[in-house]
Amino acid sequence: MKDKKTSYNNKIREWGGIMATFGEILAELRQDRNLTQKDLAKYLHVSPGTVSNYENNIHLPDLEKILILANYFGVTTDYLLGWTPFSISPDLFYKEIGNGMKISDLIQIISKLNTTEQKALSLVITKFDSKCNR
DSSP states (O other): OOOHHHHHHHHHHHHTSOOOOHHHHHHHHHHHTTOOHHHHHHHHTSOHHHHHHHHTTSOOOOHHHHHHHHHHHTOOHHHHTTSOSOOOOGGGGGOEEETTEEHHHHHHHHHHSOHHHHHHHHHHHHHHOGGGOO
16 A cells, blocks of 8 residues: 555655645635735634634644635635645536536546547647647
8 A cells, every 4th residue: 555645745746846835825815815814814703813823834723614714715625735736616626518517527537548548638628728738
């Protein structure tokens, strides 16, 4: 069985380096919404000092607050906790893309394709979206 820490560290390297801490991510999300610590504290029903402690990684919020924060900012708990660099909204997975198919269905299908099929699909997709060209 693979060591979870080793596997996670390999993913971090694959994604391009050190992941941000919970506090750094929370501060960035808050600032992106032009909220003060006081604003966020009021929403969470905690003191501004508690939000400051979260952002300075002195304390972590309890599970309920983490879920509230992820929902409020429209990110996954994995992103909020620094486990993934992808800040997409969980709601996106349930978006219908046609014929009753959701984006989550598409992700599952793609994950089951072999490498050659995934590369071929990538070529097709880049024809539709010039932003994908790298």
